[in-house]
Amino acid sequence: MKYELIKNTLFIKNRKKFMAQMKPKSIAVFNSNDIYPISADSTLPFEQHRDIFYLSGADQEETILLLFPDALNSKHKEVLFVRETNEHIAIWEGAKLTKERAKEISGIETIYWLTDFEKVFFDLMTESDTIYFNTNEHYRQSVETQTREDRFIQKCKLQFPAHQYAKSNSILQNIRGVKEPEEIALMQTACDITEKGFRRLLGFIKPGVWEYEIEAELLHEFIRNRSKGFAYSPIIASGNNANVLHYLENNQQCKDGELILMDVAAEYANYSSDLTRTVPVNGKFTQRQKEVYKAVLRVKNEATKMLIPGTIWADYHKECGKIMTSELLGLGLLDKADIQNENKDWPAYKKYFMHGTSHHIGLNTHDYGELKTPMKANMVFTVEPGIYIPDENMGIRLEDDVVIQNNGAPFNLMNNIPIEIDEIESLMSK
């Protein structure tokens, strides 16, 4: 791992919060992700399952976490199973977690080798009535492969048909949505690394530069600051590419007079940041580009003010739609008749702004977090309105990450990242 050791008090707290919501005499199990094969002996880089990471800090494949608050033997209240390591493995693959290191990272006293899992698990299941399975209920999930969690659930149901089943996901959505101060600090680090990347670009972007050259500049800056790289696939979209919402090719040359939309951000210690900025390729906005840019910025600023405790996500999005509608009228993109005749299920503004304004962010870029209950302090959201006008060869989106606070407006983790037109132009002219 490139990141600095995270204090295990964070993971101790997280487990405490999870266990406080478990039923009596119940066990919860969390599995690592698989390492996905490419072909031959090639694999994709390992990405830890964010739930086991959140609860243990263990960032290694084939790790299993078991929580059993009512275990008769108190050393089995929390158990972490890790792959057995030895000198041979160390030579080929580098250092894997030793029992001592696993204990230091997680704050868990009982560390076993993975080979002991079957036996220990069977024994503990005889003491318990309920098993919590970690199913994926994210509102945007779409998984076509079978995960280690899926295989564990299948096997467990066959082996223990008389147990009751419960789900971890609702507890995780509840606790992961509200961030601890340590988590906000890690997200701030991710945002600060993103800032460095963005500032580097302001002196680099000019007519003739290729989108992938911009991508390379960012990756260089991210990795030299202890990030693994991009928190999500980077969108570097000049001109009309900005109107393809999930444009990932990043293979076009940036032309004089065009804007370039960049939805690009670093991860740090598995925590995401999520930034979008749109800048003129030649360093100077045209009058029309300025008008549209300022409209997007106003919507963003108004939307941000509404991110306070008590706000309901769906109502917030309706309000954002109203603000956007009035901006689009001002820009001459909609007229009164468009509004009068609009379909309430697909309001007129959606022609130019067709995605959501905010999502939870944390260990996942589109993070867990409750969406139907009122917002709470220490939830972290993106704010990312955009206006997309293919007829004018431009798409503008602006995005920051903000922390909901108990009093007043949210705290902007990206406060230091240039967004005002004057600042962008002056930095690009250097």
Ligand SMILES: [Mn+2]
């Ligand atoms: Mn986003």
